[in-house]
Amino acid sequence: MLSEFPTIHTNIWDAVWAVPVTFAAVLAAKWLFRVKPAALSTxxxxxxxxxxxxxxxxxxxxxxxxxxxxxxxxxxxxxxSLQQTILAYRSK
Structure with a gap:
């Protein structure tokens, strides 16, 4: 049934490779394909x-x-977070 929560087995590799690869895909879409900032979350x-x-x-x-x-x-x-940090650093 769908009434039970799924058992999720996660490890450090999820955070070590999945998040950076997703981050790299977003940056590639932003720089190479000129995706609008509003569509980056998608x-x-x-x-x-x-x-x-x-x-x-x-x-x-x-x-x-x-x-x-x-x-x-x-x-x-x-x-x-990185964008806001860079903006704050440049405004000083």
Whole structure:
């Protein structure tokens, strides 16, 4: 049934490779394909869901979807945090 929470087995490799690869995909979309800033979250979510469902959790769809959203959020949080840090540094 769908009433139970999925069992998600995650490890350090999810954070070590999935988030940086998602981050790199977002930066590539931003610099190479000139994606508008408003669409970067969509690019991050699509890339993270693909990585999570196909590579990280191929045998568990619910875990793949769940972790994909976390990868996306971590990558976009890193990007926005880095942008704000650079803006604050330049304004001094």
């Amino acid at each position: 690019v991050a979510t699509g890339a993270a869901l693909f990585l999570s469902i196909v590579i990280s959790h191929p045998k568990n769809l619910s875990a793949g979807i769940f972790m994909g959203f976390f990868y996306s959020g971590a990558a976009m949080g890193t990007l926005y």
